[in-house]
Amino acid sequence: MAVAGLAIGLFVSPAAAAVSSPGDPGIGDSYYPLDGNGGYVVDHYDIRLSYLPANDRLFGTTTILATTTQDVTQFNLDFLLRVSSVLVNSRPAEFSSDGGELTITPIAPLPAGRRLTIVVRYSDTPESYRLYGNPSWLRTATGAVATNAPHIAPWWFPSNDHPRDKATFDVSIAVPPGVEALSNGELMAIRQEAPQWVRWSWRSLSPQAPYLAFLAIGQFDLKVAPGPTGQTLITAYSDALGANGPAARASVERTPEIIQVLENWFGPYPFETQGGVVVDAGLGYAMETQTRPVYDSVFFFPGTNTSVVAHELAHQWVGDSVSVDDWRDIWLNEGFATYAQFLWSDYEGEGTPAEIAQFRYDTIPADDPFWQVLPGNPGVPNQLHRAVYFRGAMTLQALRTAVGDDAFFAILRTWTEEHKYATATTDDFIALSEEVSGQQLDDLFTTWLFTPGKPSAGPNGPAATRTTTAKPTSYDKIVFNVDLMSAGK
Template structure:
């Protein structure tokens, strides 16, 4: 090599070193929250997750959960350190195969890798941990639900940090592999496709599940305990997995009479919402929840929903969430109407379908149910506030807002709006404002006044959607469906989610 070449190489090397040094200096910590006004510490900044591999062991008698979560992510900035949302006791973390230092406080797991991470780089994070989830609380609340024969990792808006580290916000969806080893004779149910069990030499069995489509962290769950697991095939060829706790008592058969109809309900809702967006179907019925939740591909129900017989309305509500909430998720939690208003309206559609009351009859009944001076009318579905995220008004007044849109634009435009929304936003996120803009675009109407009245204005509107003025309205008889719908919305002082 010539002297000139050596000098040129030396100059280039020095420049490269200066560039790397400059990059390292520019690296900054990722934000400890994703920027959601309702939950400032939810999620984290600086990276996007593409996949979680959650491999755990769980002992029901002691509530001890141990194992490893591997996170595959990509950086969105130069990172000197980053946060994960997690409560359990961590023993080690590796970032790109190198041991990383870390600290934990208040549900924030702060990871300090050995080297700064360049923007746009692939990152593999391996977190090993062991702890008792039920021993942890946030603001006095424990989302992990220990049961007589196991546990349920089920809740909204927050459950992930009680059992796996994550970027815990709906705007960072990922695919998932979940496998949990438990003592022989215990069952484990989770999302997506059932990938079988594997016997282990220590008298334990590992249950394996895989979610192939983007999934929000709070919609990822496990139900562990004594279950009857039923596998079948839906008319569209998809696998159906339903599971029923062995502790349902007299609610067992009504629960089965409801949840076993999930493929039928799904097939019906496809007519209004478009093709079902996921790879599997099913449901789980387990005591100790107090609500129903739309875990992706496999909603979970408290058995009390079936205490008066079969209840397909709650199934319609949760299946509707597979489009509104799961496939199309909130951009920020203030957009919750996009989840609950439309899932509640799905109950109206189901009521029409089974001949137990039209959507108009149900809308008028709900409108008349709450007097003008009720606090119900002071909660705004379009921006309810964190304290009222699951208030009855988000559901019931939210459904009235959906019906008001249907009345205003007509059925053809209305169902076009729903299908276009679920297709354009599929596996992504949306805002109330984006939905309003789409509604105006499809209908060709200016709808500000309608949405302002039903979503953003306190007080009871002058009339039910599609009805005469309040002063001339007749008393509306309770539709046949509404007893079941009301039970769906009011259970153990809680709401379906």
């Protein structure tokens, strides 16, 4: 039976070969046409690497388990580094690299529905590479940090790099003794491989977009312990934090509490572990890496900052579990996470969402260029503009004003449940909002997301006056966080 299956698997009829075609080098994203690839879907990444901090040398193999979705003569992976060999189902394949596209030509055409084992061996120095003109791999005094959006995977593993194709991950990386190597999910093992190598192995069993995988290599104070809800809590703080260290710990160590509060609005936490990593690497932003956000230490000067922790943890639901189907819908990530900061502020007694949204609306003049950026389709240069964050959050406050609290929070919980581990669009969110509320909401979303200029009525409705004459206590911190993140990424 096994022999028969093998014979069928290797046979490609002349007719099948004739209708085969290359898989598309892009998945069809509006902003990044070469992101992702056509012709296959990925089930699992097994990334097994070694890294030498002294010279930024990264080498090893990535094994990809995938399935073809059409008859293909060749297919692409998104990758920047120098490749030495590629195997497809244990047979050598031809390959070429050009500008982040690794094009692979198997020894014979592949029929639709074929399971693939793709092994890519590579060795290079990641820091020197750019994609869309941007760097992402950041070296530090003791290692490197690989985390960014919307692109980071091509700097360290070949992938189908788009949120539409999520997969499970095993990440194993060997580093010199005295250096930690951190990634997503559960820490499975730390093993001495040889006098010069210690291998760290991580596993993520929830579907994950490639850009949400991360590496943080360096010297960290690492804690792995059961959290108060029974999930493993993994936190790590760079040894170089200095005076910012206590404030960072006082913020990130509240992760389990913040998650439990966010569950009231977004539903059950969607992943297997929780925690956070604080780096001192000049990152300039925080990043919602799945299961374990990465924070730059600058967020914790001059003191604690649970607001940014609430923002990145909210992304575990909106951004990580429910991901954008197209990068033009980025407000579904950033507007929602910013609104979570408003909700956390209310929980802390430092200003309600209505107060914060209204104050932001009132204090940005109508002629400010802020109002010309459209959160629903901001364009690549403005994809992470502060308007995507703040006007996106104001959109949610306007929705809450229009439909009432019961319907609004039902919309949030239904959104994260219906699209769990998948992707969704702005049109999907509008349709859900109308379904749950029983209201026609096209005008509201058109005004707030797609119309240039300052809306004539604020986020609390046309009859609202300024909700507070004083600035909400948390306001400056939220603005600081958003300004850092929108400038840094």
